[in-house]
Amino acid sequence: MNRAAPPAHFFSADLLPWTDRAGRLSWLKLITLIFCLAPIALMTYKGMAGMWSAKPLTALIRETGDWAVRFIALSLLITPLRYASRWNRLILIRRMLGLTALAYTLIHVILYVIDREFALLTILFDLVLRLYLTLGLIATLILIALGITSNSYWIGRLGAAKWNKLHLWTYPAALLSLLHVFLVIRLNGFEASLISGLLVLFAGFRYLRQSPDPAAPLKLLALAILAGLLTAMIEVIFYQLATGVDPMRVLRANLDFSYEIRPSWWVFLLGVTLTAIALIERAWTARTKSRTA
Numbered sequence: 001m002n003r004a005a006p007p008a009h010f011f012s013a014d015l016l017p018w019t020d021r022a023g024r025l026s027w028l029k030l031i032t033l034i035f036c037l038a039p040i041a042l043m044t045y046k047g048m049a050g051m052w053s054a055k056p057l058t059a060l061i062r063e064t065g066d067w068a069v070r071f072i073a074l075s076l077l078i079t080p081l082r083y084a085s086r087w088n089r090l091i092l093i094r095r096m097l098g099l100t101a102l103a104y105t106l107i108h109v110i111l112y113v114i115d116r117e118f119a120l121l122t123i124l125f126d127l128v129l130r131l132y133l134t135l136g137l138i139a140t141l142i143l144i145a146l147g148i149t150s151n152s153y154w155i156g157r158l159g160a161a162k163w164n165k166l167h168l169w170t171y172p173a174a175l176l177s178l179l180h181v182f183l184v185i186r187l188n189g190f191e192a193s194l195i196s197g198l199l200v201l202f203a204g205f206r207y208l209r210q211s212p213d214p215a216a217p218l219k220l221l222a223l224a225i226l227a228g229l230l231t232a233m234i235e236v237i238f239y240q241l242a243t244g245v246d247p248m249r250v251l252r253a254n255l256d257f258s259y260e261i262r263p264s265w266w267v268f269l270l271g272v273t274l275t276a277i278a279l280i281e282r283a284w285t286a287r288t289k290s291r292t293a
Ligand code: HEM
Pocket: 058, 061, 062, 063, 064, 065, 066, 067, 068, 069, 072, 105, 108, 109, 112, 133, 135, 136, 137, 138, 139, 140, 177, 180, 181, 184, 185
């Protein structure tokens, strides 16, 4: 391949966030785009309605950080969902979700710099000396590299296999982001535990992809159970380290549905939903085949 000349599709229509690769309007992409922009609308509304706390900048740093992590998780959900449903068009929105995660991360970092009043030297020291910031910085750099290479030009230049390998770095980026978050949050580890559990589920699916039929319903069900259990363990470890609370109390909370359904159950539920989607898809395909035979 000629590396000097970018392929003709460098500026292809699929760069537009609402068209498919043929340049036609894609409702799936358009709805996803609206969903990706919704947090900005929500934050603006909160600001205008005076719903921010006494420290609006800190609140915004937290909110943009939260959305960055959520969008990383959503981008990682696409592959298991695509395999389970065999709805290949889902691939159209994976890049958009990943780039949205990057956008919220960059806004998060810019707000942090503004909050520190552009004291660049202090910021530099903080980034090196404070572990949670160092982890956040490394995650950000990985996300930037992934963002830069998220286009047809880089897929063409690297080739699909190398490009896919490079984009596995989304997992370390997600892991580092979560460590950054766990070190920042003090008491409520609900969302961080939930997203860590989802990461376990998606990484587990990545592992299953080495096997012949990764979306086999029984495999997905086993993965759902395992990911649910590991999520409970992550929550136990977080509360033990952060507050010293008795691990048995945290574990028991997983069986008490009167107050709140714990992250482990939500992770399990998503795994079961993927299993159900795979089962329905297979039953549907079998029915269509037997009808046409
Ligand atoms: C150079 C990179 C980064 C810097 C300087 C940075 C800075 C910060 C700071 C100062 C806070 C604490 C805010 C507070 O409670 O006072 C924070 C929290 C947070 N950051 Fe970052 N961050 C970076 C990268 C990231 C990345 C890559 C992600 C995720 C993709 C992320 C997600 C979060 C989240 C979710 C929180 C906690 C929000 C909450 O308390 O609900 N950060 N970050």
